[in-house]
Amino acid sequence: MGERVASDIVWSPSAAWVRDANMTRFAQSIGFADLPYDMMHRWSISDPGEFWSAVWDFARVVGDKGSVTFEPPPDGTMLGARWFPEARLNFAENLLRGADNALAVIESDETGIARRVSMGELRAQVARIADGLLRAGVGPGDCVGGVLPNRIEGLVALLATASIGAVWSSCSPDFGAAAILDRLGQIAPKVLFAAPRYRYGGREHDIGARLAEVVSGIPSLSAIVLTDGTDAPFEATSWREFGSAGALLRYARLPFSQPLYVLYTSGTTGKPKAIVHSAGGVLLQHLKEHQLHCDLKPGDTIGWYTNTAWMMYHWLISSLASGATIVLTDGAAIPKREDGLDVGLLWRLVESAGLTHLGISPKFMHAVAEAGYRPSDRTDLATLRVLMSAGAPVAPDQYDWVYSAVKPDMMFASISGGTEIIGCFLIGSPTLPVRRGQLTCKALGHAVQVLDTRGVPAIGRKGDLVCTEPFPSMPLTFWGEGGDARYFDTYFSQRPGIWTHGDLAEETIHGSGVVYGRTDTTLKPGGVRIGTSEIYATVEKFHEIADCVVFGAPKNNDEEIVLCLQPAGAGISPDLAARIRKAIRESASPRHVPHRIHAVPGVPYTLNGKRVESAARAVVIGEIVKNLDSLSNPEILDFYRNLARETPL
Incomplete structure (x- = not known):
């Protein structure tokens, strides 16, 4: 048994790695030096107010925390908890801190690195667009939509929206008109930012006619801002003309529970559910995951291949709050070239951008491996410390490929959570070994269990992945009429008072996890x-x-x-x-x-x-x-x- 268990380990952090990890510094900061991870996890869910307050302090959140960190639900269930009820903060203010000359964003596409933007330049752009939003009558709680590729303009529009306390929601430009209307049409945005053209697979795609259909289907719009000129069959303002250059950047500090994002479920069984997330919940969840679980540090550079509609886009851009440079990647991850598929694009980006953290998918890894491409043989991956994967379970043999073909000494984290929590229930840790085919640990602050058919916790057997205690990044509600009831029906109707996530999973004797897929499949x-x-x-x-x-x-x-x-x-x-x-x-x-x-x-x-x-x-x-x-x-x-x-x- 011991020999078999030991053989599961494909990487272990060195003593120096553990010593220098943010997780170790955090444990020391709360007086729990040398505390085993499982004990720290139990503390994080047994005293949630103290834990999340410690995260606030460790991450140096900008804002007023207030004297109350957690008010439990009045009925003892998961719904109705209040987090930091006296706090005042602004999400964008936390992401836009840093020296003017610090490198904030690297924009890349199928040709390589396209732009580099300093923090000073980013703040100036956000100030101008925020000024334009205010002039368009947008205020706290109003909705702003985007149909944008993963480029600088999308990030600026999001941060400008957040800076004034408005609510951001975005779709990728490759979505059809009906798919966009099924999403943005639910929330009645006042302003829409859109790209009339985008490039993918080496081709330019014109979506002007699609945008015209979208615009005609959203009567609430008072302004449409196009990132590329105004050549469209509807009245629009150009990106360069929206807002006043030289405008001052001001941040509206609002309650912790102020709505920030509306994200959407996939919508394969009906109209996508519009999930409302809070500014404070998103910020704390991402700071915890980035700094503690992913060991993201000031000066690091992080990229995740995603589009603007997936929650991992929002996860990525929050990395700015940890003092990291973010890499926005537009276009295909494996573009077609004259001589075939280019499976090396993202790996070359690691080298050219100096990525310390890279996020990909199991499907992408499979395609690279099938092509016989070994990234470590073709590119310099010296800067890469953490490789992450999400979107589907990672097969056990893919762990072998990662440590053979990518890099033998780095942290690999298969992470699992969802749009509904805008984060992870199962995740990595820089202080724990990586085990073949397993997600390293339960995330701090999440009372995660696997329940068997009897409804009791199970170890070593498949069951339903659940969470039994409240956490800050739980949705505020679902947008629209009857939103609270629809929210309850989705996650709490199966087990009242317990969040049922919808994954078939297994907890191992090590405290790690295995996800076998969605329970509905x-x-x-x-x-x-x-x-x-x-x-x-x-x-x-x-x-x-x-x-x-x-x-x-x-x-x-x-x-x-x-x-x-x-x-x-x-x-x-x-x-x-x-x-x-x-x-x-x-x-x-x-x-x-x-x-x-x-x-x-x-x-x-x-x-x-x-x-x-x-x-x-x-x-x-x-x-x-x-x-x-x-x-x-x-x-x-x-x-x-x-x-x-x-x-x-």
Whole structure:
């Protein structure tokens, strides 16, 4: 047992690493030097007021904390807690501190680094746009929308909105008009910032007509600001002409619970839920994760490949509050070149930008590995200290690839949380070892447990990931009529008083975790719950397969597992299907073996790049996918409608 457990460790921090870690300094600052992590975690959830107050002090939050840090919910559940009820702060003020000549932002795209912006330049741009918003009649609590790529203008518009206490919400410009209206149309923004053109995959995309449809569908708009001229079929102001140059930057210090962001669920089962997050909750959650769990320090440089619609964009830009330089990356992560796919773009960015922290996805790692590209052989990764991954479970063999092909001595953190908490329940730590296939630890301040079918905590068995105590980054509500009720129904109806997150997970004897997938896509053949991640991890080892999706379909009062494979080259032969079944049986279990295997031309994905098992399942069993606009490739579902039980491989 001991030998097997020891072999799970793929990296351990050195004594010097632990000594210099922010986590260690934080423990010392609260008088808990040398306290084991699990004990510090228990303290963080048993005395939440003291813990989050200590985070405020350690991160040097700009603002007035007040004398009260935490008022528990009156009914003893998770809802109704009040955090820092006397506090006054401004989110943008905390992100925009620092010397004028400090490097604040590096903007990159498919050609490499495009711009570098100092903190002084960033503040001046934010001041001008904030002036324009005030002149447009925007005030605290009003909504401002963005349809913008991941470039400087989007960051400036967000920070300008936050500086005056207004609410920011953004979509990526590759979203269709209906998808944008399903999101921004819910919140009735007063001002819309938009890019009429964007570049992706080496091509320029003109979305002027799409924006015209969006503008006509949002009657609340009093101003539209275009980042690239005003050549559009509607009245608009150019970015350069919005606001007064030389305007003074002022910050509206407002309550901790002041709304800051509206973020959206994927919307694959209906209209996206509009989740309202507070300025104080977002700031403290991100400062804790960045500084304690990711060991982000002043002078570090951090990038995460994301678009402006995903929560990881908002997570990334909060890094400014820790004194780090952020890298905004626009365009494709793996662009097409004349000689094929360029899988080295982000790794070259590590070298050219001096990245200390990089965030990617398991899908990206798989594509790089499949291409035979070893980043450590092709680029100088000397500055890289922390590699992170989110968006889907990381397969165990990908941990091996990280430490073999990327860098042997660095912290790797598979992190898991969600848009609804704008952060993580399971995360990394610079003072703990990294274990193969496991998320390192429960996040400080989150009372995370895995409950089995009896509703009791389980170790070493799969169950529902839950949180049992309140935390500052819980949503304020869902936007719109009946928002509180919809919020409760989503997270608390299954277990009143307990947050049920919707992940099938396992807690290990080490306090680490394994996430097997979403519970709404959990397979249940013979009534036994099976996570999809174990099947994906096995299939992705086959070079003949470009992509895959697995889901359950009803059969004779039971469920059969359906595996759809997208071939990398030629079709899927019966022999290949047999080898895949055999590998799944050996690496997972006989229960994981698919009953049906089909060859498909592609796999459905959300606009944010997440595989959508539910959409594939729905069309296969004859149901209607309620929101096709949430998918990046809805046309692929036409093929799934014709898959027949009589013709599997």
